[in-house]
Amino acid sequence: MTRKAPKVQQKQPKAKQQEPKAKQAQWFIFAAVFLLLAFIAGALVYKNQKSNEAAEAYQRDKSTFVRAHSPALGNPGAKVEIVEFFDPACETCKEFAPLVKKLMADNPDRIRLVLRYAPFHTGSDYVVRILEAAKRQGKFWETLDAVFASQSSWAPNHRPQPQLVLNYIGRVGLDSARLSQDMNAPDIETIIQQDLADAKTLNVTMTPEYFVNGKPLPSFGADQLRDLVQNTLATAYR
């Protein structure tokens, strides 16, 4: 067959080679562009679909987003609800905390904030235990502020040393004997497991993750969060 084609013949149509080569390049470029566009289109469609699904799930049943045990801030009747999955050892969570507070202050009584635990760093669950025990003394938010304020001291370079946290929350005025007793309460473990399970259900793999009335951020960023909150406010309080 073709293998036995004499060598002389192979060299013959030099001029003709130009044409298939140009065709080959065309095919290659066409395929490359097509694949890239398919990827981008697929990503957009997927994100949009997920966002709608999450919002629908939220409208139907909020239970995976908000549990009875979840600490919440702001007017319970607010029409816009920000659900934030956070890790006390996560730097970005700390950075974003004042941002969310500012959004709430700018729109009084219209936004409610619900916090969920996503202790992805090793040792973070210890800090969550402290927060939950502080909640029983009615000082969750003060303790959280103190935990975030001292984060660089007890979690340098993303390596949390959670035992140090207790040194930095003295000013909150917690009953420390009661705190260390409450920290080991088995229902706190249940809360952590529940939150982690919900994080998995909602596909939360990074912190902080926000859901505004069930809608996740289209992409991560402070501006995106502000826009999403403002759009949701605009539709809720038309």
Add this chain to the structure above:
Amino acid sequence: MNSPARPHDSAWTLVFACWLIASVGALGSLFFSEVMGYPPCVLCWYQRICMYPLVLVLPAGLFPFDRKVVRYALPLSLLGALIAVFHLLLVAGFIPESIKPCVQGIPCTEVQVVWFGFVTIPLLSALSFLLISALLVLTYRRSST
């Protein structure tokens, strides 16, 4: 089959097909991790190390066509196929836990995607690497004579 340019062309098409498979595999894996948010396990990373370079190296053998492309592409695809098959055996449970390389993070035995009841990510990976390897061997056969 009377045009003398043909053996060259068909070899080119085979390598082009390899590149298509590698590109779909690379973009697909990025879709799983970056768009769908499935974190890749260690073995997945090793397979990516073999798949991603193919996307860049194969075109070097396409323009202009280099029949030696097999020499620099086949080691990648064979190694990738080995890791993928190992991954498959691990998921299937044929390889005991003790030599499991994933200690922390995401367990490689966790199956994140199942289509039609049997198509998983490591299966797609193994098929891609094996198909690329087979096509490369075929390219060598076609262009070496």
